[in-house]
Amino acid sequence: xxxxxxNSGLSLDxxxxxxxxxxxxxxxxxxxxxxxxxxxxxWRTSMPAAQVAGSGDFTWFSLRLxxxxxxxxSGSWSWDKPFALELIYHRSLSRNTLVQASIDEIQRLAKHPxxxxxxxxxSAAMAEAFVDVRPGMNITGLYLPGQGCRFYxxxxxxxxxxxxxxxxxxxAIWLDPExxxxxxxxxxxxxxxxxxxx
Numbered sequence: 001x002x003x004x005x006x007n008s009g010l011s012l013d014x015x016x017x018x019x020x021x022x023x024x025x026x027x028x029x030x031x032x033x034x035x036x037x038x039x040x041x042x043w044r045t046s047m048p049a050a051q052v053a054g055s056g057d058f059t060w061f062s063l064r065l066x067x068x069x070x071x072x073x074s075g076s077w078s079w080d081k082p083f084a085l086e087l088i089y090h091r092s093l094s095r096n097t098l099v100q101a102s103i104d105e106i107q108r109l110a111k112h113p114x115x116x117x118x119x120x121x122x123s124a125a126m127a128e129a130f131v132d133v134r135p136g137m138n139i140t141g142l143y144l145p146g147q148g149c150r151f152y153x154x155x156x157x158x159x160x161x162x163x164x165x166x167x168x169x170x171x172a173i174w175l176d177p178e179x180x181x182x183x184x185x186x187x188x189x190x191x192x193x194x195x196x197x198x
Contacts, residue, residue: 056187129159
């Protein structure tokens with residue numbers, strides 16, 4: 001009978017050595033598949049005690065585009081502590097629309113005009129992080145002070161951006177005192193008329 005080989009290098013009539021090698025290889029593959037790094041897991045693994053601090057809808061010309069939820073690990077919101085901002089979409093929007101709307105707001109809120117290379121770099125990062133969204137989909141941003149942020153699409157990590165300046169500028173779209181939708185900011189922070197822009 002002729003020998004039949006498989007990709008593992010084990011022949012069907014091979015001995016114990018070949019079988020041991022196959023078992024070891026299978027064990028390694030299973031271990032790699034089952035042990036996920038914290039960064040690739042759902043954002044909640046980074047904030048296991050997170051609770052919703054506030055939520056609200058963002059509308060544009062009477063169209064409800066998304067529901068926003070601010071998640072905090074503990075206490076009140078601050079730029080010095082991790083938090084997550086979850087956006088649950090109610091309308092279909094293209095990736096390009098999300099990127100352009102975000103960079104427009106970042107530029108509007110900037111104290112000084114952003115250099116063109118920064119605009120290009122940040123736009124490219126968001127283009128990698130975002131997707132075309134449909135009703136029911138969500139994009140969650142996890143803010144990590146002094147490190148940057150991570151973006152998750154429907155619970156799966158899509159992009160990590162290790163740029164603290166970008167992270168603060170991005171989340172300022174919703175949390176800066178000059179945010180376009182002041183009422184949504186207040187609902188997210190749960191502070192009524194009080195200002196915690198810090």
